[in-house]
Amino acid sequence: MRKNPKSFLEEMEYMDGISIVDTSGTILFSVKFNPAFNPGVIEENFIIGKKIYDVFKNIDYSNSTLVKSMELGIPVYKKRQKIINYTGETIHTMNISLPIRSNSMIMGAIELSRDITKYKEQNQSHHEVKIDSNFFKDRNIIEKHFMPHQARFTLDDILSDHSSIKEIKYLIKKIANSTSPVFIHGETGTGKELFAHALHNESQFAKGPFVAQNCAAIPDNLLESLLFGTTKGSFTGAYDTPGLFELAEGGTLFLDEINSMPIHLQGKLLRVLQDGYVRRLGDKKERKSNVRLLSASNDCPKKCVEEGRLRQDIYYRLCVIDFKIPPLRERKQDIPLLLNFFIHKYNKQLNKNIKSVSKETCKVFDKYHWPGNVRELEHLIEHAMNILDESDTTIDLHHVQHRMNLGLQQQERKLDTDLVPLKDAVGELETSLISDAIRRTGGNVSEAARLLKIPRQTLQKKIVKYNISPDVP
Template sequence: MLNINGFKVNSVDYILIVDKEFTVTYNTRFDKRVNTDLSLIESEEYLNKNLFEIYPSIEKDANTSSIVRCITTGEIVVKKFQNFNDFNGNKYCTHNITIPLIHNGKIIGAVELVKDIKTIENITDDNYKLKYLEDFFIVNNASKSTFNSIITNDIKMLKAIEQAKTMSIIESPTLIYGETGTGKEIFVQAMINYSGISRDKVIIQNCAALPQNLIESILFGTSRGAYTGAENRRGLFDEADGGIIFLDELNSIPYDVQGKLLRVLQDGSFRPVGSNVQKKVNVKIIAAMNEDPLEAIKNQHLRKDLFYRLSSGMIFLPPLRERKGDILLFVNYYIKEYNVMYGKNVKGITKALENFFMNYHWEGNVRELKHIIESMVSLSDCEILDVQNLPAYMYDRIFNDGKANTNTETDKKIFINFEDYNLKKKLVEKEKEIIKEVLKITKGNKTRAGEILGIPRQTLKYKIDKLNIEQ
């Protein structure tokens, strides 16, 4: 039986797999091999189609989708009593456990385990209907993060923490930027907790996880008649009034919608889609992006005027390769964490593996390191992890990089500790070792030791002092 935070599932009815673009790559609900009642449905009707095409009711309010939430947060999501319709008009109610698919530290999709509860039309008990309230939680919820949760000894990161604390308690907007996996989400959650604002007034939205044509209506709401099927619906800014809204992947918001966002930043006002009525909100905006703001402006992913409005509260999180002092901190932390999770007894790593970690590029940053350590600890029975315990894909990435005829001897330098080949250092170490051994043989007699070593006693005495050799 699968048990996640008290939510028990002893079987599943269907499995749904989507990629990061929400393209359905597998769905047993419509697979004839699993569901024999769907003889008229062909695979091309659902495979390689967008999730919102297969389940159009989700598109109207993407925030209620466990799949969207999972790809947005990168965490395991559990949702009970999710109601939705498929493209044939069939209605469903399900319990879902949605697990992110992560490769090289990046989210590449999600797999959802689905348990059908009852079809909506079969529910007649009014008391049972009351249970159809949204029950949504995230396993290993980042909302518990505080500034004390941030693992670092890096000066730049420590300064970023102090800056984030200051920005947490003032109304000015904040923009956190850095590469994928550098810890932007943890910083944001720490800021939210530090601010003291109730979680009921916090809205989190990954803008890259939403269809471009829906972002404006999701953020600002809609008015009845704005477009076919549009109803009066509150937007996320309405929901966050008096609190905080976190907009992840800010550079994914269309240019024209960024202009509307700028207006909210300036005076707190906006108009829902299709409405002539101006609304006012008091919302603190925290935004994040994995692209350098100046590059985003150059690539027309970010409006220059929006950048200027956010520039007073910008926080940069450096990539892991630029804060190498943190790498082994994370290695030791995650080894301990996954020892407990998987019942292992890993005590450390070899020097060769340490050299690899210290010289690797870490394109996926801390997130990539975390998942590599999890893979190594969970699959290995060794007490000391070595290069051979690395995930198989790492070898292709290091030695081949998808290309034939790569010079593997050159690439293997990533495993080398160049200090081990410092000739001067090695000669000093060897000299010290020989002198200590000869002094041991002569029981400390320097005259006799000098004769064996072929050097004057005075020279030996000088070397003993210089090399700090204890007698």
């Protein structure tokens, strides 16, 4: 059965420890809820800032799940791992390591562990590293030589002949030396982080760090401590640890999928934006923050506000400057340019000698809807170049057609659903929308009516009509 992070965490039942490392293997954050993990008292300075290989003597590049998750860019699960801690004691853990990333940029990894030393499972499968191969879909190959907290792309890396992209690049040059927040929005796969990198490298913050974090990739209860840092003693096992704002000091902090950030945490972020000070969890001291904030979402920020996923007050701070990246279907004249770039890239990586794309393939590309945008195009080219024979020099339609048909079938499925009576369909849709609005507003009928843009009395009648409970489940 295929694993996913949620099912594996359910199997773990609980956690005894959490660790976060950067791409060099340096420990940035470590919390041990179970004293068996660290016998005696370990001072924060002993672990934080040290390499995982130095703290755990039997862990190296070849067997570290943290390193493997960063290298592959996917969650890595291990049901039983042998660890020898700094005292020489052997501990067996069950753990999941997840990359901290935003699109193609790997910033580090987080590991959730459970101590299973007392259990005596002998099943050989417990020694296997299990990787969910589904996570390889639509992902870019990760470069092995990358530096943490560093923007890799510039405006020259944004390839386009489309007027909208040229206007965005011109805008980036105009706003580069501003300190105002910027909101980038566009469909998945359009390259939002690429534009964030370019904006950083064009700005007065270019010599400072570039720290990127996908807000949807971290559990809600960890995101706050990751953003703002922690103070020793603020909660069980907490150490003095800088948050992302401190790590990005003098540079840029990029928060992707910010609409996934919990509403209460958006309020704390608003205060940082307004006052310019950051306070770690459990700390009384405030630290001056000199960071430019970039944020991104797959949806228009106004739509996020209307749907209750983004606070209206923080919208005004995040969207001082905003721009939308057009989807690939609206700039198909860029496809030949992108094809040239991707073929050159994978010729080098895969030691191929592809020289062209057939006319038939180009015609199909021009008619295709591209739901996955530029990322999907790269995926198709990488796939094709992996399955080509050594003697082939041209990408033909049969090399990519199957993968494109998958996308077409998904589009057609939306249109080919069985027809139902209009009254029933309207009722189902209204029930779903009303229930969602009530959930989003915590059961506040007036606020739900405002979100749905209907009178409160009308909403109350529909709640009774569809027998919807106003209580939040």
